[in-house]
Amino acid sequence: MAPLSLRVDATDEEWGRVLTPGEEQVPVTRARLSACLAKIARRADRFLAAPARHRLVVALESVVQRGTATSIKQVLAGTDWHIGGKTGTGPGECGDHCDGWFAGLVSDPTGGRYVVLALVIGSGLGGGAAAKLAAKVALHLAGSRGSR
Numbered sequence: 001m002a003p004l005s006l007r008v009d010a011t012d013e014e015w016g017r018v019l020t021p022g023e024e025q026v027p028v029t030r031a032r033l034s035a036c037l038a039k040i041a042r043r044a045d046r047f048l049a050a051p052a053r054h055r056l057v058v059a060l061e062s063v064v065q066r067g068t069a070t071s072i073k074q075v076l077a078g079t080d081w082h083i084g085g086k087t088g089t090g091p092g093e094c095g096d097h098c099d100g101w102f103a104g105l106v107s108d109p110t111g112g113r114y115v116v117l118a119l120v121i122g123s124g125l126g127g128g129a130a131a132k133l134a135a136k137v138a139l140h141l142a143g144s145r146g147s148r
Helices: 011-020 030-040 048-066 126-146
Strands: 080-088 098-106 109-120
Touching: 030 048, 030 098, 030 109, 048 080, 048 098, 080 126, 098 126, 109 126
Parallel strands: none
Antiparallel strands: 080 098, 098 109
16 A cells, blocks of 8 residues: 655645545555554553644544534533544545445543444445434443443
8 A cells, every 4th residue: 555645735625535534545444443543542552642642532523523523513412421533435526425434432531432433335425424323322332331
């Protein structure tokens, strides 16, 4: 697999093609994506220094609060749990027949607890059906832990 590369002045569209799971330049497996998010969640893991880990969690949570997955930002309201993640849509120019991804990290007050991946084939944008499916799973996980 060739390394990912972007020009310094890359457009948002170019960033999207490079950084979206499932696109041509990011042929990631669900197992690898899940393992990466799990490493971000584990504070004792040496995969990332604490400041970098914190920035990544904040970036993932901002996708839900202000980005492409805002449709799920109220799902965990009233709990002390959070969800953050990365949406993905692809492959390529597929219109309403795209595969939608959401790769998320579900956290309680102590930190990352669960990784939730949702891939909905032919459902459109990743911030849509895939994010909503992941949010339903997150709500169930939060409720099953008695934190509601």
